[in-house]
Amino acid sequence: MRAAPTILHLDMDAFYAAVEQAAKPSLRGKPVIVGGLGPRGVVATASYEARRFGVHSAMPTAQARRRCPNAAYLTPRFTLYRDISQIVMDLLGRLSPLVEPLSLDEAFVDLEAGGVRADTAAAREAGHRLRAAIRAATGLSASVGLAGSKMLAKIGSERAKPDGLVVIEPGTERELLAPLTVRTLPGVGPATAETLRRAGITTVGEAVEAGQDELLRLLGRAHGLALHAMAQGRDDRPVVAERVSKSVSVEDTFDVDVTDRVRIQAEVGRLAERCAQRLRAAGRSGRTVVIKVRRYDFATLTRSDTLRGPTDDPAVIREAAARLLDAVDTTAGVRLLGVGVSGLADFTQEDLFAQAAPAPGAPGREPVEPAPGAQHPPAAPTDAAPGGAEPTGAEQDGTAPTGTESADAAPGGAGPAPAERVWLPGLDVRHAEFGPGWVQGSGVGRVTVRFEQPGSPPGRVRTFRADDPALTPGEPLPLTPGAAAPGSYSPAPATRLASSPPAGGPGSPTVGTSSP
Numbered sequence: 001m002r003a004a005p006t007i008l009h010l011d012m013d014a015f016y017a018a019v020e021q022a023a024k025p026s027l028r029g030k031p032v033i034v035g036g037l038g039p040r041g042v043v044a045t046a047s048y049e050a051r052r053f054g055v056h057s058a059m060p061t062a063q064a065r066r067r068c069p070n071a072a073y074l075t076p077r078f079t080l081y082r083d084i085s086q087i088v089m090d091l092l093g094r095l096s097p098l099v100e101p102l103s104l105d106e107a108f109v110d111l112e113a114g115g116v117r118a119d120t121a122a123a124r125e126a127g128h129r130l131r132a133a134i135r136a137a138t139g140l141s142a143s144v145g146l147a148g149s150k151m152l153a154k155i156g157s158e159r160a161k162p163d164g165l166v167v168i169e170p171g172t173e174r175e176l177l178a179p180l181t182v183r184t185l186p187g188v189g190p191a192t193a194e195t196l197r198r199a200g201i202t203t204v205g206e207a208v209e210a211g212q213d214e215l216l217r218l219l220g221r222a223h224g225l226a227l228h229a230m231a232q233g234r235d236d237r238p239v240v241a242e243r244v245s246k247s248v249s250v251e252d253t254f255d256v257d258v259t260d261r262v263r264i265q266a267e268v269g270r271l272a273e274r275c276a277q278r279l280r281a282a283g284r285s286g287r288t289v290v291i292k293v294r295r296y297d298f299a300t301l302t303r304s305d306t307l308r309g310p311t312d313d314p315a316v317i318r319e320a321a322a323r324l325l326d327a328v329d330t331t332a333g334v335r336l337l338g339v340g341v342s343g344l345a346d347f348t349q350e351d352l353f354a355q356a357a358p359a360p361g362a363p364g365r366e367p368v369e370p371a372p373g374a375q376h377p378p379a380a381p382t383d384a385a386p387g388g389a390e391p392t393g394a395e396q397d398g399t400a401p402t403g404t405e406s407a408d409a410a411p412g413g414a415g416p417a418p419a420e421r422v423w424l425p426g427l428d429v430r431h432a433e434f435g436p437g438w439v440q441g442s443g444v445g446r447v448t449v450r451f452e453q454p455g456s457p458p459g460r461v462r463t464f465r466a467d468d469p470a471l472t473p474g475e476p477l478p479l480t481p482g483a484a485a486p487g488s489y490s491p492a493p494a495t496r497l498a499s500s501p502p503a504g505g506p507g508s509p510t511v512g513t514s515s516p
Contacts, residue, residue, distance in 0.1 A: 009156065
């Protein structure tokens with residue numbers, strides 16, 4: 001634990017939704033929900049206007065529509081989100097060499113490693129400078145927590161939301177933590193929280209009162225010791241600049257359960273190809289191929305096969321996944337399929353193609369089946385911002401076939417591509433006469449487009465035939481004047497934020513208050 005609040009946690013406010021509101025002037029101040037739009041879609045992010053209706057991340061989109069029927073429901077644009085994230089991560093990198101990204105919109109920063117003086121005033125000033133720099137570069141707001149540990153810095157940023165900064169002074173940890181739910185502590189999920197609840201422990205203060213011996217009895221030695229330390233505000237985890245990916249995986253959820261075995265096999269082959277592409281894009285290879293099958297009743301099965309050595313060969317991964325699928329009964333219907341590779345390495349073996357099928361006369365390898373109900377942990381995509389993650393799926397290209405809820409329903413997605421182009425809500429388009437705009441809705445052979453740009457007044461709405469040759473998929477526009485176009489971002493010269501002239505503005509609050 002540090003004697004000064006020099007660990008910073010940054011969390012962009014409602015990131016995906018905020019980017020969409022900044023890019024689409026007509027949506028500012030209105031409820032916006034970004035995520036899968038199909039019958040089995042899930043909310044990725046909801047704007048603060050939508051959260052007032054009870055909508056939150058990970059909620060089924062169908063439930064969100066019932067709670068907030070008048071919101072704008074948009075398809076994610078991960079290309080744009082990654083570019084904006086890279087701008088933010090570059091600003092963090094100017095503040096300190098020790099930046100630990102957790103996702104596209106969240107990161108820890110060690111201020112002391114960047115030369116910030118180890119006292120509250122200097123840390124507060126650095127936090128204000130960072131928030132001002134992010135707003136100037138992206139037009140977006142961010143919340144910052146400052147504390148002597150990663151756990152408390154994250155709690156601080158949560159208390160600062162939206163668009164604020166909170167400093168948790170060293171020495172106030174136990175008073176702050178005592179009334180909070182045990183789910184606040186890192187490593188406490190639903191199962192652990194339920195175990196503690198049955199023992200009468202629901203708050204952090206009650207966990208401290210229960211004592212170390214009781215926590216060890218309930219949770220085991222490793223988990224019990226860690227939770228007891230965290231409950232007392234002790235967290236000595238360092239900020240780690242490099243987070244090594246343990247696996248790479250892709251998956252798709254289908255709008256309608258799939259029972260056709262031929263189609264299921266084709267889907268697994270397609271997922272294997274995408275997984276191999278991600279591996280190669282990251283310069284990695286893997287030794288263990290894993291498939292994930294979620295049945296119609298939500299029962300989830302995983303099967304894995306360890307190869308003789310690491311590979312990034314699509315044919316090897318595809319054939320290994322196909323063999324694993326042969327051992328799974330899919331006759332009752334499948335709602336989700338996934339393919340992943342773990343046991344990652346930085347090299348490949350040239351002769352691995354031969355291992356895609358067992359050698360003649362050699363006994364086949366038996367796939368390893370985990371315990372019933374076990375589930376392969378999702379891997380952080382390796383093509384996101386450094387250390388970042390994103391919801392399953394890749395970027396949209398502006399038109400897509402129907403058939404899956406994932407955001408990468410681009411040509412080659414689940415099911416045969418329809419003859420008629422499908423324009424997904426929220427995606428960028430360009431009209432030969434009216435210029436850039438975005439899809440507001442489509443159906444019955446028509447597509448409605450709103451023509452507006454970041455920084456412009458709310459634009460006009462026009463409707464066209466879905467097959468209008470003058471209407472084509474477009475590219476996202478930069479959110480701020482003079483910014484690089486998405487997809488062409490390059491870091492600016494490394495001017496250190498910590499040594500910038502004073503930014504001015506109000507002082508930051510301490511525990512429990514926030515400052516815009």
